[in-house]
Amino acid sequence: MSDAPARPPLRDVIARHDLAARRSLGQHFLLDANLIARIVRCAGPLDGRHVVEVGPGPGGLTRALLDTEAASITAIELDRRAVGAIEELAATDPRLRVIAGDALAMDLPGQIPVPRQIVANLPYNVASPLLVGWLRQAAAFERMTLMFQQEVAERLCAAPDGPDYGRLGVLAQWTCDVTLMLRLPPAAFVPPPKVWSAVVALVPHAEQPPPALFAAMERLTAAAFGQRRKMLRGALKPLGGEALLARAGIAGDRRAETLGIAEFDRLARLL
Secondary structure (H helix, E strand, C coil): CCCCCCCCCHHHHHHHCCCCCCHHHCCCEECCHHHHHHHHHHCCCCCCCEEEEECCCCCHHHHHHHCCCCCEEEEEECCHHHHHHHHHHHCCCCCEEEEECCHHHCCHHHCCCCCEEEEEECCHHHHHHHHHHHHHCHHHCCEEEEEEEHHHHHHHHCCCCCCCCCHHHHHHHHHEEEEEEEEECHHHEECCCCCCEEEEEEEECCCCCCHHHHHHHHHHHHHHHHCCCCCHHHHCHHHCHHHHHHHHCCCCCCCHHHCCHHHHHHHHHHC
């Protein structure tokens, strides 16, 4: 918002709350206000949206979200040190709510009104399981704008027949339109990670698979990509193998990375 109160420098917040980043929590803090603003712009207009941020750390991205016309921001933080920092920020703006806890164990749609979006620099060590959990209920979200390690982001966007194409990309592209929006170098973070990072936008499709079908796709992709060098007739043997593939009209000597999203969908529905 244009009338946002003056805020202390993020480095002061980190020092005051003893917020040295912890590797065990996958923490790498982004402090550059210009880069943070670019990430928020990747989410599109947030006017009237109820935004969820996971792992806000000292609050750099949180501040930028508060500078939009979002209806509310819910910050979920596991690190008690960071909870204190975000609670200080919440005292300056009634739109910010802080939840201390593990986002992996939370039902976000049950706590956040619609229209809801997720905008987050995800902790590296739980980014993939968090994403899969949200994809299971993708219909609940208008959009997810998420930062990952670049290699994870590239897997999400990968096309068939490439080395990055795998289970995570199939699940993401089956449920969402996926776009890599922005790449960030290690030097942008404190402390710098060993790899580049990237922001991905995921916009859920209008029609989403029911829970049983999503569970079938999870089993299918786990089996298909679990042994990438195997032909599908062998990799999918526990799920029906040659018979399942024949029903789907897919040759048993193909490998998982050659199948398109529509072919995975056909197999999952047969399961």
